[in-house]
Amino acid sequence: xxxAVEDIKKNxxxxxxxxxSLVPGIFCAGADLxxxxxxxxxxxxxxxxKARALITELGNLPMPTIAAIDGVALGGGLEMALxxxxxxxxxxxxxxxxxxxxxxxxxxxxxxxxxxxxxVSMAKELIFAARVVDGSEACxxxxxxxxxxxxxxxxxxxxxxxxxxxxxxxxxxxxxRMAKLAINQGIEVDLSTGLAIEEACYAQVIPTKDRLxxxxxxxxxxxxxxxxx
Numbered sequence: 001x002x003x004a005v006e007d008i009k010k011n012x013x014x015x016x017x018x019x020x021s022l023v024p025g026i027f028c029a030g031a032d033l034x035x036x037x038x039x040x041x042x043x044x045x046x047x048x049x050k051a052r053a054l055i056t057e058l059g060n061l062p063m064p065t066i067a068a069i070d071g072v073a074l075g076g077g078l079e080m081a082l083x084x085x086x087x088x089x090x091x092x093x094x095x096x097x098x099x100x101x102x103x104x105x106x107x108x109x110x111x112x113x114x115x116x117x118x119x120v121s122m123a124k125e126l127i128f129a130a131r132v133v134d135g136s137e138a139c140x141x142x143x144x145x146x147x148x149x150x151x152x153x154x155x156x157x158x159x160x161x162x163x164x165x166x167x168x169x170x171x172x173x174x175x176x177r178m179a180k181l182a183i184n185q186g187i188e189v190d191l192s193t194g195l196a197i198e199e200a201c202y203a204q205v206i207p208t209k210d211r212l213x214x215x216x217x218x219x220x221x222x223x224x225x226x227x228x229x
Contacts, residue, residue: 005057012228015169015176017061018161019084020068024154027069027093028077048107051076055108059083062177064168068161069093069135069144070154079106082113085180086164087144088157089135095143096132116187118142172210173228178202 008014021027039047058065058080067073067081069089078095081087089095097110105111106127115123118141125131135157139147146164148156168176182201186194205211209229217224 002054002057005054005061009057009061014063015173016064016066016165018066018068018158018165019080020158020161021071023071025071027067027071027073028080029072029074052108055080055083059109062180063173064176064180066161066164068158069095070150070157074098074132075106076108079108079110079113082117083109088146088148088161088164089138089144090150090157091135091147092150093135093138093157094132095138096130097127098130098132100128101130172205172214172226174208174210175205178204
């Protein structure tokens, strides 16, 4: 997965990324506890650090990322989904940061990303209690943006994620990347600094051919054809 993330990061032709699973009923169930039980204490920290680094790289991809959760997303699985820009789940999907049940804490970003996505107090409640919620409840909490009824194929969330990607992909790709950068960096700072970040990102789209294409398409009443230039 690290290699795939690295390849995608370097590919300017990629407009959006959907993270999903080909295993029916499971998005990502988290760490293999049988494997973890065999680890020496000295091995655990580096193992978790490697997972944290991978999920951080996923979160730092320049293009929009969508997690399609059609099944169980527990522990590191939910942490991976939290690193995505948008999350879509089936109503029956199960999600939770359940680490406290094992006398540990989320170690791949969960304690930091969950309270940034939902309220701080609710994030604490879910983590402290190791609570698992379904897709409908996750949508109510704001943990996922969309919750959809599952279909016989078991890929309803993936199909909804595809719809979202098809909405995003026709837009100016450089503009979308700059918007993501402005939002991600801006929410970590005060408003004044955030506005400066927005100004800097806006400056990056001014000299692009895509901006001129957008203006020309509007004038000529046609759909724009953006090339990411």
